[in-house]
Amino acid sequence: MKNRMHIPKKAGRLLFVLLLLFGSKVYAAPSIEGDTELTAVSGQVVSAEYTVRSDEDMESAELTLSYDKDVLTYMSGSGGNNFSGSGGNGTVQLSSKPGEQSTTFAVKFKCKSDQVTAVEITSCVITVKGEEVDVLKGEDNSGEGAGDGSEDEEDTGDRRASWVIDERTFYLHNPGAMADFDAERMNIQGIDSNVLKHKWLDLYVIRLYSDNGSYRDHFVYNPDTGNVIPFVEMKSGSDDVIFIEPDAKAHIPVRYVSVDLGWGAKYTLPAYKHVIIDGIDEIFDDTNRYLIYGINQDGEKAWYSYDYDKDSLQLFDDVAYQGEQNYIEELETNVAGQKAEAEHLLERYNTNMGRRLTIIMVMTILIVVLINVVVLMYLRMRRMRPVPEEEEEDGEEETIQTPGAYVTGNLEEDETDFNEPDFEQEEEEEEIELEIIDLDDMEDDE
Incomplete structure (x- = not known):
């Protein structure tokens, strides 16, 4: 027994020495x-x-x-x-x-x-x-669908209904307890799940966790469409209003278009925002007011005007708004009629003016053509006018050459070489004597 006890003591001492030499590191949780x-x-x-x-x-x-x-x-x-x-x-x-x-x-x-x-x-x-x-x-x-203790103990095992919100998967968990709600079981996406049913309203609430567990919130579940929106309850006067998804048959006020209203850091709510018609373009107004569909404690569903800047909610008066829009549409119809009439008059004026300009242009072309014809005829008639006799006689006298013109040239035996005058001699005129000069004799005389 003594030897058996001696070995553990040595081992303990050796372990103690190793811990002193190399130290030990203790990790703490984040x-x-x-x-x-x-x-x-x-x-x-x-x-x-x-x-x-x-x-x-x-x-x-x-x-x-x-x-x-x-x-x-x-x-x-x-x-x-x-x-x-x-x-x-x-x-x-x-x-x-x-x-x-x-x-x-x-x-x-x-x-x-x-x-x-x-x-x-x-x-x-x-x-x-x-x-x-x-x-x-x-x-x-x-891991996806990680549980968090007894709150998530369900009979579904690892299978849970899920939704994708802002590119992150959210899984259904036990909703716990809420005032004015009772726990029920409901088939969601083919899975028997825990939900909360309002005691007197047709309203269901579920609880979703993001895949990493960083977001854990309640959502309003619509059994007809299978969609979810964040659970939001606000005061509007004396009413307690819970936001819900708009019904398919809900009347949407004119000049409102669908938008996603950012809610918190991760979620969005289905809402509508007023637009101004500029020709064929729709421009959002510069206010931060949105229409959100909600249900009050009496089960009345209606549109509510939410002021994002003031974080306030009030019932939307659809009747007054529709009357205002009818008046605006009537004014716009009158203005549109006046614009159409003005456009018709302008088109008619342009048509008449075009016709007048065409007539003026044609008349101008005809006048220019007539002037050219008159000028050409005048010039042609002037060329065809006969020349007076006196002018003809003066011309003939100028063409008669004086007598005594010389013909020059070289004469050789049996040859005659002379240049005739430039003018033609007519038979009726008198013959002009020509004096022939021998150039060789003139050289000898010299």
């Missing part, structure tokens, strides 16, 4: 620290900082915050390499690619009132070695 409570002063700007830490370099970090939009208004954010941020309507989404073991995000809010308000860290997901880790839970969320 963490996040930051401001969760802010003191708001009306008209002032407050800041909050959040630091995310990990034992290994983070390839990316995504942080989602929620705040009271009645107290704070998101202004800007910063932090980390390749930073991007967006916010509004009570949600802020920040992301960066730090490439280090820690990164810090900073957010600025403008205060609307004087009070202490909370800022909640709803999600923080980092990527380490290609795997996504939920910092708040310390879990690896890289």
Whole structure:
């Protein structure tokens, strides 16, 4: 027994020495620290900082915050390499690619009132070695349809209904409990799933998680179309309104076109925006008002006008709006009639003026042709006029040559060589004596 006890003691001592020589490394889970409570002063700007830490370099970090939009208004954010941020309507989404073991995000809010308000860290997901880790839970969320405990215990096994929202897959989970809603089972995409049914309204709500677990929200489910929209409940006067997908038979007011209204950092709501007709073009008006379809606590479905800047909602008066549009259309019809009449008169004027110009041009051409004909006839008649007798006699006298003209030339034996005068001698005229001079005799005399 003594020898048996001696060996473990030596082994323990050896292990202790090795630990001292080489040391030991203890890994801690990723963490996040930051401001969760802010003191708001009306008209002032407050800041909050959040630091995310990990034992290994983070390839990316995504942080989602929620705040009271009645107290704070998101202004800007910063932090980390390749930073991007967006916010509004009570949600802020920040992301960066730090490439280090820690990164810090900073957010600025403008205060609307004087009070202490909370800022909640709803999600923080980092990527380490290609795997996504939920910092708040310390879990690896890289697998699709990852569960989160007893809340997701369903009889469907690994099969869950899913939707693609903003290029990310969302999976159906247990919706939990909500006021005025009862839990029910419903067949969704061929899968028996848990849903919430409103106690007195024909309204269904489900809960969806994104594939990495960073987004977890309730959605209104439409059994007729299979579509989902974010669950939003707002006050409109004394009514509690829940946004729903517009019915296929719902009357859409004239001069409104369909748009996707951004809601939070990730979602969109089906809405309509007013346009101004400019000829054949449709131009959006410069207001931030949208029409959203909703249902109140009495089950009445109607259009509501949502002011994005003021984050307020009021019932849309379709009757008054339609009367206004009818008046505008009547004015536009009158203006269109006047324009058509003016265009007809202008076309008629252009036609008449064209005819007149054609007549003037033809008459001008005829006048020019007649003038040319008269000039040519005058010139021809002038050439054909006979010459007076006196002018003919003067011409004949000028052509008669004086007598005594000489003919010069060389005479040789049996040859006669002389040049005749240029004029022709007529038989009726008198013969002119020609004196022939021998050039050889003239040379001898000399």
